[in-house]
């Protein structure tokens with residue numbers, strides 16, 4: 001199936017001379033949740049802003065469901081909803097008015113039934129007559145999402161949707177975003193919370209220094225780059241790792257009681273059997289052993305560090 005968004009050779013140099021994007025190629029599949037991860041200043045917001053028509057690219061090409069974002073910007077833009085990072089809303093308007101107005105901006109005829117459904121989905125229905133300024137931060141954020149959905153886009157961009165949102169509300173937002181995806185909306189979100197990407201995303205894109213470092217299905221990424229740790233609780237503490245075991249990537253805990261072996265999940269032969277045999281040969285006995293997989297966070301940190 002043709003990707004819903006195709007990005008080719010995208011570059012952006014700001015007026016200051018700073019090159020924020022250095023040739024980005026990215027395909028976004030229809031109906032998926034793609035999480036864009038990257039350190040501060042990596043270019044996430046710049047990338048989103050270009051696709052949404054807010055910032056102009058210096059070079060490259062973007063199509064949204066086949067529509068070129070420059071030549072055919074109106075059609076491209078009408079397919080997209082954007083939830084920006086900053087909380088900016090018309091404070092003096094009611095929730096109903098501000099969301100209805102957003103729909104009108106896209107030239108769509110009024111449709112109270114659509115607005116009602118969106119507000120109900122976002123648990124804002126009982127606040128429909130409340131002025132936006134009287135809402136809590138979390139509710140204001142949901143109003144922004146309602147505005148972005150008001151013209152029934154098939155693609156939703158969320159720039160750090162849960163920044164500064166408490167843990168409980170964050171869970172609620174994740175569920176809501178999951179429901180949106182189930183209804184067929186393609187979702188691209190940026191986040192600093194790796195846990196958020198781990199929980200929700202179908203694919204993970206990592207951007208660093210204006211370049212896409214990697215895009216991969218989450219499950220494949222965890223499988224491919226994940227490392228496993230085997231921890232052995234030693235019967236008697238060691239002062240140092242014996243020289244005969246120097247070939248193995250082992251670390252010894254400070255108290256000498258834990259020996260940790262790191263291995264790739266990809267490798268067919270993990271070498272564990274050999275290691276355990278060698279330990280036995282050297283009279284090193286253990287009382288317990290367990291394995292543990294690395295989290296997406298560890299994978300991400302090592303990726304960004306590697307390419308820095």
Ligand SMILES: Nc1ncnc2c1ncn2[C@@H]1O[C@H](COP(=O)(O)OP(=O)(O)OP(=O)(O)O)[C@@H](O)[C@H]1O
Nearest residue numbers: 014016018020038039040041042043044045046047
């Ligand atoms: N209007 C601008 N003029 C000059 N430089 C800019 C402008 N906007 C962004 N930049 C620079 O471009 C780089 C990328 O910024 P961008 O906001 O895209 O990063 P980001 O990945 O979204 O970061 P964050 O996670 O902090 O939101 C940064 O170094 C930023 O300072």
